[in-house]
Amino acid sequence: MRPARRLRRLLPGRRRFSKWARDERPPRPPRSPRNRGLAFDVVAVLATLLLVLAGLANLAVVDGVDTAVRQAIIAGGGLVLLALFWRVRVGLLGVLGVVSYCLAVVLLAAVPVVGLSANGATRWIAVGGFTFQPSELAKVGMLLVVAGVLGSGRPAWQRFVGALVLAAVPIVLTVLQPDLSTTTLLVVVAVALLVIGRVPARFVLPVFAGAAVAAPLAVGLLRPYQVERLGSFLAGSAESPAGSGWAVAQARIALASGGPFGQAGKPLTDILERYLPERDTDLAPASLVLQFGMIAGVVVLLAAVVLVWRLAVASRTSRTAHGALLAGGLAVLFGAEVVVSVGGNLGLLPLAGVPFPLVSYGGTAVVVHLAAIGVVLGVRRDGARRVLWAAPERLRPRLVRVAALGVTGLLVTFGAFGWRLEAVQGPALMAAGQEQMTRCVRVPAPRGEITDRNGTVLATDAAGTDAGTAKIEAVPALVQPNEVDRLAGLLGRPAADVRAALDAAPDTTLSLELGDLPLAQARAFTGFAGVRVEADPRRSYPTGDLLGPLLGYTGIATEAQTQQNPTLAPGAVVGRAGLEASYDAVLRGIDGEQCYWVSPAGVPLAVGTHRDPVPGANLRTALDLPLQRRLTDSVRASLAAQHNPNAVGAAVAMDPRNGQVLAMASLPSYDNNLYGPPVDGAALQAAEAQPGHPTLEHATQVAVPPGSTFKLVVASANVVHTAIPPNQVVPTGASFTLAGHTFDNWKPMGPMDMPQAIAWSNDVYFYRLAALLGPDPIIEAAHALGVGSATGIDLPGESAGYLGTPETIAGDGGHWYGGTTVILGIGQGPLQVTPLQNARWTAAVATGQLVTPRLGLAVGTPEGGFTALPVPPPVPVPFAGSLGPIRDGMRAAVHGGTASSLSTVPLDPGAKTGTAQDGSLSGDEYDNWTSAAAPLGAPTVVMTGLVQGPGLGGNSASRIVIDGLQQYQAAPPAP
Structure with missing residues (x-):
C-alpha cells in the first residue's frame, strides 16, 4: 500500500474508523440567518x-x-x-x-x-x-x-x-x-x-x-549563536x-x-x-x-x-x-x-x-x-x-x-x-x-589669561588672536564630493591630493587633518558639511624669560597627570609647570564637543549636537610687573659681574602682612614660549643646555646655606631660651675656640651686645651664643619661623630646604658634634634654605607673624568680575613679643652696619646680610644674601636677594634689594 494511502487511512472521515460519525445522516436543514452569520468570522x-x-x-x-x-x-x-x-x-x-x-x-x-x-x-x-x-x-x-x-x-x-x-x-x-x-x-x-x-x-x-x-542533552545540539542567546538571557549580558x-x-x-x-x-x-x-x-x-x-x-x-x-x-x-x-x-x-x-x-x-x-x-x-x-x-x-x-x-x-x-x-x-x-x-x-549612536570630538576650551595685579597680561591663549593658527579637520564620510574642489582651493592644495586623503581615511574617521592655516584665513571655512576648524592650543607669554619658571608652560597631559585626573580627555593640553600647573583646573576651562550620529559600525551619518566650550577663568596674580622687571634686571646685572657661568641668582619681594608675592626673580631663566604647544624642540634643547639650570625656579626650588641671615633665627632662639641677655655686652674678638677647634670671625671685633652683633654680623658672638644655647632651642625657633619646611606657596615643586637635627644626622649615620652647633649659629652646617624661606622668616621677625606666600589673588573674567582666592591666615610667632632687640639689630645693620648701603633708601628699612660657604661653588665664591623689611616699624614689603659669586660682607645681593626698594617706593604696587 502506498505511504500516502496508509496515512489517509489514519485520518478521520472514513466511516468505519470514526466513532463520532453517523452511519445514517439525514439531509442538512437549511441554514438559519444566525448560522449564516457564523459562517464568516x-x-x-x-x-x-x-x-x-x-x-x-x-x-x-x-x-x-x-x-x-x-x-x-x-x-x-x-x-x-x-x-x-x-x-x-x-x-x-x-x-x-x-x-x-x-x-x-x-x-x-x-x-x-x-x-x-x-x-x-x-x-x-x-x-x-x-x-x-x-x-x-x-x-x-x-x-x-x-x-x-x-x-x-x-x-x-x-x-x-x-x-x-x-x-x-x-x-x-x-x-x-x-x-x-x-x-x-x-x-x-x-x-x-x-x-x-x-x-x-x-x-x-x-x-x-x-x-x-x-532536555540537558539538547544543549549539545545548539549552535554557538544559540548558546550565546541562551547565555545572554540567563546572564543578562548586553555587551x-x-x-x-x-x-x-x-x-x-x-x-x-x-x-x-x-x-x-x-x-x-x-x-x-x-x-x-x-x-x-x-x-x-x-x-x-x-x-x-x-x-x-x-x-x-x-x-x-x-x-x-x-x-x-x-x-x-x-x-x-x-x-x-x-x-x-x-x-x-x-x-x-x-x-x-x-x-x-x-x-x-x-x-x-x-x-x-x-x-x-x-x-x-x-x-x-x-x-x-x-x-x-x-x-x-x-x-x-x-x-x-x-x-x-x-x-x-x-x-x-x-x-x-x-x-x-x-x-x-x-x-x-x-x-x-x-x-x-x-x-x-x-x-x-542616544549615547550609543553618538561619537564626539573634543572642542578644546580657550585657556584663561594670567595677569599681574594691574591686569597686564602675562600669559594668554594665542588661539584667541589672529596671530594664532588653526587646523582644518574633516569627517571624510560627511564631506560632499562636489565640495572637494572648493575645499582644496581654500586649503591651497591640489584637489586630487585632498580627494585622495579623504578616500584613504577609514570610514569611521571623525577627525582628519587637512591643513594648518592662520586663524584669520581659517575662518573662511564655513558651510562645509563635515569640515571643522579647530584653533591650535598655543600659549603666548608676552614677557618671555622674565617670568619663565614662575609661569611655567602648557603641554599634552602626561600619563601621570591622566592617572591623577581620569577626566582629562586624550590629548588634553594642561599646565605642566609653574602657575600654569598650580591653577590648571581654573585656567583650563571645560571642553566642548562636536558630536556626530554614527551607524552601529561607527560610520558617521550626520552632524549631531554641538556644545560650545566654556573658556577658562582668568587668574589675577599678586605680581607687580614693573617691580618684577626691576628685580630681574638687577639680578641679571649682578650675575653678569660674576665669572662662574653656573652661578644663579634670585630675588623675592613679598608683602609681610598677607604673604602676597609682589615679584620673584629667577636667573638664569627660559622663555616658556618655546614649549608651545607645539614644542620648538631645537630651541628648547638649546635653552635647557644652558648653565645654571634655567628651567628651575631658583627662589623656591634651589636651597643653599643662608649664612649670616640665619643669625636672626639664632637670636630669636635666645629671646626664648636666654643664654646671653640681648643687652649684655660680651667680648668677641677674631675667633672662637671650642674643644680644641678654632672658628674664625670674618674680621676681628670688640665687645658687643645682641643688636650690635646682628648689625655687624659678628660671627664670634653667634658662635658663643649657639654653643651656650645648644642645638635644640635653635632648631625649635627655626621650626617656628618656617625653616626646614615648604612655605606653602602656590607653585609646584617647591623645595622644603633642609634643617638637620641630632636625630636626623644620627639616622643618616653621622654624628652631631659640638662644632656642628657652633657653625649652625652662623647659618652653616646641616642647613639649606630657599630665598623664599629666607624672606618668610625675615617677615616673621619684622611683624611677629608667619605668613603663607601666595601668587594667586583672584579668579574670574573682566566681564563677570573677579573672586578673591582664599588666603591662609597669618600664624602668630610664639615669641613675637620678644623680638624687639632683633629688629633693633636689623635697623642698626642699615645705619652703620653690614647693610649700610641700604641707608640710601628713604623707607626706614631693617636688614640682615649673609655670606655662606657652599660646597657646590669654587673657593672664592659664596652664596651672597641680603634680606630686608621696610619700613621696619610697620613693614609693608620684605625683599630678599641671593647671588652666587665672590664677596665678603657687603655684596651684590644688597644692590638687588636696593633696586627693588627704590622701585617699590617710586611706584607702590596697587592694593
Whole structure:
C-alpha cells in the first residue's frame, strides 16, 4: 500500500474508523440567518488583516516601500488562500493534511542538499528570486495530520503512537537543519495536541518524563549563536554588538523610545533603527513600537489576543474532532509564537528567533499562517452547518480555552511590562540609545589669561588672536564630493591630493587633518558639511624669560597627570609647570564637543549636537610687573659681574602682612614660549643646555646655606631660651675656640651686645651664643619661623630646604658634634634654605607673624568680575613679643652696619646680610644674601636677594634689594 494511502487511512472521515460519525445522516436543514452569520468570522478576519497591515507598515519604514510591496503581494496570495480554504469542507482536511505534510517532509529532506545557509543553519530553498522555508509549512502539515490521527476513532494507544511517529519526522528533519526555534514550536504543537486531544495520561506522562531527562542533552545540539542567546538571557549580558543580549538591549531602547505615538519620520529614528538587528523579523514588535508608538503595539497585541480566542472558539464549533483539534492546535501555535516573540523583545524570555506571526517579514510564514487561518475559519463555517442530533460535547478538545486564557494573561502582563518599561526606564533607555549612536570630538576650551595685579597680561591663549593658527579637520564620510574642489582651493592644495586623503581615511574617521592655516584665513571655512576648524592650543607669554619658571608652560597631559585626573580627555593640553600647573583646573576651562550620529559600525551619518566650550577663568596674580622687571634686571646685572657661568641668582619681594608675592626673580631663566604647544624642540634643547639650570625656579626650588641671615633665627632662639641677655655686652674678638677647634670671625671685633652683633654680623658672638644655647632651642625657633619646611606657596615643586637635627644626622649615620652647633649659629652646617624661606622668616621677625606666600589673588573674567582666592591666615610667632632687640639689630645693620648701603633708601628699612660657604661653588665664591623689611616699624614689603659669586660682607645681593626698594617706593604696587 502506498505511504500516502496508509496515512489517509489514519485520518478521520472514513466511516468505519470514526466513532463520532453517523452511519445514517439525514439531509442538512437549511441554514438559519444566525448560522449564516457564523459562517464568516468577521472579527477574526479583521484581526488578521490588522496584523498583516501592521507588518507591512513596519516594513515600509525600515526596509523601504519596495520590500513592503513585495511582502504585500505575497500576503495578498496568502489572503487568497485564506478565502479559498474558508470554502473547504471539513471532510477534505484529511487530504489537505496528507498533501501538506508530505510536501513539507520532502522539502525538509531536500534542504540539506539544495538549501541556503545562514548563521550556521540550512533552512531555505531558493526558487528563482524567492526563498521558501519548508519548516513553516511543516508546522501546518504536522498540525493537520496529527490532529487527524488524534481525532480518529482508533484505540488510544494507536492514536498516541501514530501521532508521535508523524510528529517525530518533521521534528527530526528540522533539528538537523538545525532550526531549534521551529523545532521547539513543533514540539509545543505536538504536546498541545496530545493534551487537548484527550490522550490518556498513562501515555503522555512517560513522554514528558523522558523529555525532561533528555532536555540537558539538547544543549549539545545548539549552535554557538544559540548558546550565546541562551547565555545572554540567563546572564543578562548586553555587551556584544553581535550578541542577543545586545539585541534585547536595542529592543528595549526601541520600545522606550517610541512613546505613545511613535517616532516615524524623525531624523534620529532612522539612525536608531539601524541599531535594532532583525528589525523586520525577530524584533519587528520593537521596531513597530519605535515607529508607530506604544499604542500601535497595544493594538497589535489585542489583535493577536482576539485571533487566538477566535481560533479557540472555532475548536468548539467544529462538527468533527479533526477540525476541532486543528483549530485548537493552531490557537496554541499562534499564541505560543506571539508569547515567545513578545517576551523575547522585552527580554522576559530568551530571544529564540521566533517571529511575530503575520507581522514579521517572511513570505513563507505569512502565506502558511494565512492559509491555516483560512482552514480554521472553514472549520468554523462548516461547524455552523452541524446537524441537530450531533454530540458536540464529545468533540470538544480540552483545555483550549485555558490555553487561550493563559496566552491572554501573559500578553496582558507583557503589555503592562512594556508600558512600565517606557514610563519608568524610558528616559534612561533613550539616553543609552542616544549615547550609543553618538561619537564626539573634543572642542578644546580657550585657556584663561594670567595677569599681574594691574591686569597686564602675562600669559594668554594665542588661539584667541589672529596671530594664532588653526587646523582644518574633516569627517571624510560627511564631506560632499562636489565640495572637494572648493575645499582644496581654500586649503591651497591640489584637489586630487585632498580627494585622495579623504578616500584613504577609514570610514569611521571623525577627525582628519587637512591643513594648518592662520586663524584669520581659517575662518573662511564655513558651510562645509563635515569640515571643522579647530584653533591650535598655543600659549603666548608676552614677557618671555622674565617670568619663565614662575609661569611655567602648557603641554599634552602626561600619563601621570591622566592617572591623577581620569577626566582629562586624550590629548588634553594642561599646565605642566609653574602657575600654569598650580591653577590648571581654573585656567583650563571645560571642553566642548562636536558630536556626530554614527551607524552601529561607527560610520558617521550626520552632524549631531554641538556644545560650545566654556573658556577658562582668568587668574589675577599678586605680581607687580614693573617691580618684577626691576628685580630681574638687577639680578641679571649682578650675575653678569660674576665669572662662574653656573652661578644663579634670585630675588623675592613679598608683602609681610598677607604673604602676597609682589615679584620673584629667577636667573638664569627660559622663555616658556618655546614649549608651545607645539614644542620648538631645537630651541628648547638649546635653552635647557644652558648653565645654571634655567628651567628651575631658583627662589623656591634651589636651597643653599643662608649664612649670616640665619643669625636672626639664632637670636630669636635666645629671646626664648636666654643664654646671653640681648643687652649684655660680651667680648668677641677674631675667633672662637671650642674643644680644641678654632672658628674664625670674618674680621676681628670688640665687645658687643645682641643688636650690635646682628648689625655687624659678628660671627664670634653667634658662635658663643649657639654653643651656650645648644642645638635644640635653635632648631625649635627655626621650626617656628618656617625653616626646614615648604612655605606653602602656590607653585609646584617647591623645595622644603633642609634643617638637620641630632636625630636626623644620627639616622643618616653621622654624628652631631659640638662644632656642628657652633657653625649652625652662623647659618652653616646641616642647613639649606630657599630665598623664599629666607624672606618668610625675615617677615616673621619684622611683624611677629608667619605668613603663607601666595601668587594667586583672584579668579574670574573682566566681564563677570573677579573672586578673591582664599588666603591662609597669618600664624602668630610664639615669641613675637620678644623680638624687639632683633629688629633693633636689623635697623642698626642699615645705619652703620653690614647693610649700610641700604641707608640710601628713604623707607626706614631693617636688614640682615649673609655670606655662606657652599660646597657646590669654587673657593672664592659664596652664596651672597641680603634680606630686608621696610619700613621696619610697620613693614609693608620684605625683599630678599641671593647671588652666587665672590664677596665678603657687603655684596651684590644688597644692590638687588636696593633696586627693588627704590622701585617699590617710586611706584607702590596697587592694593
